[in-house]
Amino acid sequence: xxxxxxxxxxxxxxxxxxxxxxxxxxxxxxxxxxxxxxxxxxxxxxxxxxxxxxxxxxxxxxxxxxxxxxxxxxxxxxxxxxxxxxxxxxxxxxxxxxxxxxxxxxxxxxxxxxxxxxxxxxxxxxxxxxxxxxxxxxxxxxxxxxxxxxxxxxxxxxxxxxxxxxxxxxxxxxxxxxxxxxxxxxxxxxxxxxxxxxxxxxxxxxxxxxxxxxxxxxxxxxxxxxxxxxxxxxxxxxxxxxxxxxxxxxxxxxxxxxxxxxxxxxxxxxxxxxxxxxxxxxxxxxxxxxxxxxxxxxxxxxxxxxxxxxxxxxxxxxxxxxxxxxxxxxxxxxxxxxx
Amino acid sequence: xxxxxxxxxxxxxxxxxxxxxxxxxxxxxxxxxxxxxxxxxxxxxxxxxxxxxxxxxxxxxxxxxxxxxxxxxxxxxxxxxxxxxxxxxxxxxxxxxxxxxxxxxxxxxxxxxxxxxxxxxxxxxxxxxxxxxxxxxxxxxxxxxxxxxxxxxxxx
Numbered sequence: 099x100x101x102x103x104x105x106x107x108x109x110x111x112x113x114x115x116x117x118x119x120x121x122x123x124x125x126x127x128x129x130x131x132x133x134x135x136x137x138x139x140x141x142x143x144x145x146x147x148x149x150x151x152x153x154x155x156x157x158x159x160x161x162x163x164x165x166x167x168x169x170x171x172x173x174x175x176x177x178x179x180x181x182x183x184x185x186x187x188x189x190x191x192x193x194x195x196x197x198x199x200x201x202x203x204x205x206x207x208x209x210x211x212x213x214x215x216x217x218x219x220x221x222x223x224x225x226x227x228x229x230x231x232x233x234x235x236x237x238x239x240x241x242x243x244x245x246x247x248x249x250x251x252x253x254x255x256x257x258x259x260x261x262x263x264x265x266x267x268x269x270x271x272x273x274x275x276x277x278x279x280x281x282x283x284x285x286x287x288x289x290x291x292x293x294x295x296x297x298x299x300x301x302x303x304x305x306x307x308x309x310x311x312x313x314x315x316x317x318x319x320x321x322x323x324x325x326x327x328x329x330x331x332x333x334x335x336x337x338x339x340x341x342x343x344x345x346x347x348x349x350x351x352x353x354x355x356x357x358x359x360x361x362x363x364x365x366x367x368x369x370x371x372x373x374x375x376x377x378x379x380x381x382x383x384x385x386x387x388x389x390x391x392x393x394x395x396x397x398x399x400x401x402x403x404x405x406x407x408x409x410x411x412x413x414x415x416x417x418x419x420x421x422x423x424x425x426x427x428x429x430x431x432x433x434x435x436x437x
Numbered sequence: 438x439x440x441x442x443x444x445x446x447x448x449x450x451x452x453x454x455x456x457x458x459x460x461x462x463x464x465x466x467x468x469x470x471x472x473x474x475x476x477x478x479x480x481x482x483x484x485x486x487x488x489x490x491x492x493x494x495x496x497x498x499x500x501x502x503x504x505x506x507x508x509x510x511x512x513x514x515x516x517x518x519x520x521x522x523x524x525x526x527x528x529x530x531x532x533x534x535x536x537x538x539x540x541x542x543x544x545x546x547x548x549x550x551x552x553x554x555x556x557x558x559x560x561x562x563x564x565x566x567x568x569x570x571x572x573x574x575x576x577x578x579x580x581x582x583x584x585x586x587x588x589x590x591x592x593x
């Protein structure tokens with residue numbers, strides 16, 4: 099097994115200050131390293147224990163989706179070090195690898211979230227617009243989770259299409275969106291799960307959905323934070339789907355049947371390629387489906403799918419299935435948009 | 438040599454018909470700090486002001502002036518990334534949940550047992566309140582009276 103080496107990292111920011119830094123952020127090039135002050139018998143030292151974090155975990159921590167303890171205990175790919183902050187020179191510290199399990203005395207307790215930081219980090223603001231959904235009838239927990247997941251998937255998909263077409267979104271973020279569309283085989287269920295999961299992760303901070311408050315009663319309310327423009331699209335999309343559901347479902351069935359009869363459902367995008375005899379027909383049928391649903395813009399999906407009509411069609415069909423599931427809760431009268 | 442910042446003392450001058458309401462005038466007076474401070478310290482955005490309640494993390498249930506000493510005054514090493522002025526400040530928090538959470542971090546919890554609820558009056562010291570993060574950097578005057586400032590002590 100390869101032994102971890104000493105590592106030199108740059109001091110980036112203090113996150114919690116209480117008479118001295120208690121929590122700091124360091125960087126190894128672009129990799130976040132989070133370090134926590136720990137007790138030491140030698141009072142001339144300012145000892146810290148540090149862990150590397152993936153960008154995803156670091157972002158989750160900043161967004162309040164996980165606590166500090168999680169960063170030090172849960173991710174499998176982390177590397178742990180110790181160092182003396184009093185030894186910092188030219189804004190750099192040299193960390194020694196820490197092998198084995200971190201003792202409890204070095205770990206933060208649960209529920210220390212980034213909202214407790216005493217220093218401000220320059221971050222893009224999170225979403226501030228609000229949507230209130232009215233909920234009624236009987237629910238169990240998995241059902242509510244399922245509804246929220248479907249709602250989020252549709253929201254994230256619409257956001258991705260909007261961001262791809264926006265001149266204000268950074269090229270790096272756009273590359274991330276195209277990667278999400280182009281790196282899945284779309285051969286089975288897992289591809290779609292990962293596809294929507296990634297889309298949710300790639301939503302801009304200013305658009306990211308947040309569940310602010312649930313008031314469970316009959317009727318009750320669910321307050322969601324997000325971007326107003328996307329909420330407007332959701333408010334248009336779901337009632338429109340319910341209004342024209344028969345035609346939309348028939349179109350979905352037609353496309354599904356064609357792909358099934360031609361054994362294309364289980365074929366990967368790569369195997370299918372671009373210049374098949376069926377390409378044009380699939381493209382037309384998928385476009386018809388998006389036109390009926392009013393979303394997503396098919397041309398954008400086609401470009402994002404690297405002009406592979408089978409991949410574009412499968413993505414549009416996955417969008418339809420999620421929209422159908424989410425809309426069912428509205429049709430049942432258990433969810434409605436507030437005014 | 439002790440730092441001598443311009444301090445301000447309130448003088449009541451007007452009693453209105455609505456009762457005893459005072460218009461406050463200020464006069465400059467030099468007040469020494471509890472410890473020597475470097476040039477430009479406290480920073481320009483800090484001021485002698487009333488605030489509270491704020492919470493100070495304590496190592497025992499009986500608050501003493503030493504519990505408001507900075508790391509510099511306690512003779513502890515200055516860690517990297519900390520400027521000379523902050524090294525001489527005393528941290529407080531205007532949010533009790535935050536104060537509790539920070540008191541349970543590994544290095545703090547090794548020595549912390551209680552939180553002092555503090556109400557600082559003008560004339561106690563100079564402070565910089567970060568309203569976005571609820572953290573206070575406090576540079577007490579040498580007249581800072583712990584008994585007058587601490588209104589309650591609660592376990593962490």
